Amino acid sequence: MTLTEQLKDAMKDAMRAKNKVRLGTIRLALSAIKQQEVDGQKTLSDDEVLAVLTKMVKQRKDSVEQYTQGGREDLAAVETAEIAELETFLPAALSESELSDIVTQAIQESGAQGMQDMGKVMNIIRPQVQGRADMAQVSQMVKAKINA
16 A cells, blocks of 8 residues: 555544544545646655655754744644644654664765765665655755765
8 A cells, every 4th residue: 555545544534533643634635646647747755755754754853943943832732733744644664773774874885985975875875764854854964974
């Protein structure tokens, strides 16, 4: 079963359960996926759907930060609830040690000598950690290991 089909089934379940937060969040996700499909004129693969969901989570985390700084805890709570719903469709996050191992292996595999090779390393890592780690954190870890 594809991730899009899982989202559609979850939407039906949310309708039956009258869970408005989950239903609204899933509808937003399906809408974003549909928009990508229309723009690209193709059906998205599970990896591409994961990328869309990851982007949505990142946007909401940024919004939570902005709302918190602005003193709008009510809006931050809504965004936090949406993050929780979206994360149920993402794979389990990588631990710090697992991520470190992947970064080390990618550096060895690419033969990176310095910062000029960071793109090569990130291209190796990206498919392995898509939706399972924050790419900003991965980037910092790569920089630290390359410079070490």
